[in-house]
Amino acid sequence: MKKNRILNFQILLFFAMLLPLISFSQVAVKWNKQFTSTIQWQEVTTLGNLIVSSGEGLLGIDSETGKIKWNKTKLSNISRDLFEELPNSPFFSIKDNSTFYLIDQFTGDEVFSSSKAGIAKVNEYFLLYNSDAILVAGQDANNNPLILSVKMSDGSLSWSMNDKFDRIIAVNELGNDELLLVTLFNIYKLKASTGKTIWKKPTSDEAASVDKLGALGKLMKEAANNMTDLVNIDLRFYRKPDGTVFYLGSQQESPFTTISTSENPIMKYTSRYMSYNISDGSKVWDRYLEVNGKLGFVDFTENGLMILPDDGNRSKINLFDYQTKDGKWGNKGRGISIKGGIYNYMKSNDGVLLVSQTSSNDFLNYLDPKAGVITFEDPVKIRGSVVGIVPLSSSILYITDQSMNILDQSKGLLKWKNNIATSPNLTAEYEGKIYAFDLSSGIIKTIDKKTEEVIELSKTPIFFQGKESPRQLEVLEDGIFLNSDQNVAKVKFDGTTEYVKYYPAPREEGWKRALLYASAARALLISAQSHLISGSIATIERDVAKKDLATAGFISQVGNAYSNLGTAASSYANEAFRRANARITATKSGRDFMFIMSQQDKEIVLLKVSKITGQAEGQVALGNDRTPNYAVDDITGQIYYLTGNNKITSYKAN
Incomplete structure (x- = not known):
């Protein structure tokens, strides 16, 4: 009898293990589209547009019907590596033979063509939405310098100049049909519509001296500009919020001779800042403001210019008067010493959390900017790099790329003796609590934002199979959902584990690439609403990089693109912003399933896997092709699969 019970248990266990792999009903087909030629590749953009490369052209496909919305026949059969979606933009670029294109992904309109514009080589370009312009710098067919502006709305040429512009550092739209253009050696204020120079000023005294050297100066400029292709020249542009003044920061380095050796010189860094009036380009200060250390952060406060440099193991922060550049903090205005170089800062309540690092450790300091003092004696040593904070009633919850803790900013003490080992994407804020998955214990913990009390929610540890760990946490109506690429789990609010499921991964990693891209794009949209936006995005980039560097590169570029689009007035930007907002809104309502390959x-x-039950509710069979051609929109739950050489079938999981 006992033997039979054991046998029955083994049979039940066997079927339980097979249950996630049992064949499920096919996800519903939304449409089929037969094309007239072979399809090379397909891509769902972050704004939800389906782009298809085929023998008949580069196509924009209506995701609802499968109909062709637009067709660029001259771009037929282009390879995937020539296509690049542009962050902060409704456009994508194509580099085909000798022509560089910018194309509107919604309409297929060609907003820029280098061959039409008469520019043979494009060095750099800037999208100026408020001016309805694309500013392009490069060379013409005779290798002469050329800078031109084309209208974003119809691609027509507004103006061009053959002046030798240096490498462009920044382009800033000032309004009133004016642009501020900062190059390596000069600053220009231009009429946006005509390119007429309103004023021109050198970026430094050294740049002005080079201009006076005639032919020799010209050679020196050319050499410096050529070097910028190989060396990163650090010249930064800052604009004061009131719009009347801007600043340029530059960085100089020299050997620290007292301890350097010829084989391994130790470099000393100095940062210089100059303030200019936007109206006429005149200098506000009579000489440079010099700060020890690498260029760091600049913040425009009510009482002055706050500069937070990176000077190695010890840096000095200071607040400088806007008019006189006199220091206001520390002994005789010489600044406040901080351990380490500052690599981040975050405003919280009435103060500023400063994050610094030495060669071996990271530290926290809390600055009272009104009093100009650090509120505790010794810096707080932490584990990992800080990526986000949540202000609490009397303290600050901070999270690094490795851990979480609470800082008492008045005393300089950490509330918990042991950190919670977690990351931004494994935390979520809900109804006054922060939920965090502790990677070291496998337990979900809750932090009450009012009482700062930590409670272990899950009663048993959660561990994933396939050498995976949870990488995303989501609060559902009935519990906490955790997932990785191949694992899902849910813990109820009473702490009981409802399920932990594992779905074996395909042996070929190429199968997962499109799904990885889609899930990363969805994670970016969710991060736009997160209490730890920048930290979430950084974590997404890091996690994706472990699996696919190309996708990680795009995620790094996109960053906070969705929020940045909102500041542009152009109809192009408005359409992209509207679509981005709609997709962000779609993620707010949550979704009760996820895709797993x-x-x-x-x-x-x-597989379409339910977050409610952990079971697969439907599937799209993709065969056993080692080079699959499919795309996923993880926001709308739509799948596009190439069935044959010239047919796309779209499935709708929602």
Whole structure:
């Protein structure tokens, strides 16, 4: 009898292990589209547009019907590596043979063509939405310098100049049909519509001296500009919020001779700042403001210019008068010493959390900017690099790329003896509590924002199979959902674990690339609403980089693109912002399933896995092709799969 019970238990266990892999009903087909030629690749952009490369052209496809919205026949059969979606923009770029294109992904309109504009080589370009312009710098067919402006709305040429512009550092739209253009050697104020120079000033006294050297100065400029292709020249532009003044920061380095050796010189860094009036380019200060250390952060406060440099193991922060540049903090205005070089700062309540690091450790300091003092005696040593904070009633909850803790900013003490080992994407804020998954214990913990009390929510540890750890936490109506690429789990609010499921991964990593791209894009949208926005994005980039460097590179570029689009007035930017907002809104309402790529016997399947039950509710069979051609929109729950050489089938999981 006992033997039979054991046998029955083993049978039940066997079927329980097989349950996630049982064949499920096919996800509903939304549409089929037969094309007239072979399809090379397809891509869902972060704004939700389906782009298809085929023998008949580069196509924009209506995701609802499968109909062709636009067709660029001259761009037929272009390879995927020539296509690049542009962050902060509704455009994508194509580099085809000798022509560089910028194309509107919504309409297919060609907003810029280098061949039409008469520019043979594009060095750099800037999208100026408020001026309805694209500013492009490069060389013409005779290798002469050329800078031109084309209208974003119709691609027509507004103006061009053959003047030898240096490398462009920044372009700033001032309003009133004016642009501020900062190059390596000169600053220009231009009429946006005509390119007429309103004023021109050198970026430094040294740059002015080079201009006076005639032919020799010209050679020196050319050499310096050529070097910028190989060396990173650190010249930074800052604009005061009231719009009347701007600043340029530059960085100089020299050997620290007292301890340097010829084989391994130790460099000393100095940062210089100059303030200019936007109206006429005149200097506000009579000489440079010099600060020890590398260029750091600049913040425009009510009482002055706050500069937070990076000077190695010890840096001095200070507040400088806008008119006189006199220091206001520390002994005789010489600044406040901080351990380490400052690599981040975050405003919280009435103060500023300063994050610094030496060669071996990271530290926290809390600055009272009104009094100009650090509120505690010794810096607080922490684990990892700080990526976000949540102000609490009487303290600050901070999170690094490795851990979480609470800082008492008045005493300089950490509330918990042991950190919670977690990351931004494994935390969520809900109804006055912060939920965090502790990677060291496998336990979900809650932090009450009012009482700052920490409670272990889950009663048993959660561990994933396939050498994976949870990488995303989401609060559902009935519990906390955790997932990785191949694992899902849910813990109820009473602490009981409802399920932990594992779906084996395909052996070929190429199968997962499109899904990785789609899930990363979704994670970016969710991060735009997160209490730890920058930290979430940084973590997404880091996690994706472990699996696919190309996708990680794009995630790094996109960053906070969605929020930045809102400041642009152009109809192009408005459309992109509207679409981005709609997609962000779609993520706010949550979704009760996720996609998981898995393998059943020799067949690859894209599973629709319920977050409610952890079970697969549907699937799209993708066969066993080692080079799959599919795309996923993880916001709308739509899948596009190439069935044959010239047919796309779209599935709708929602």
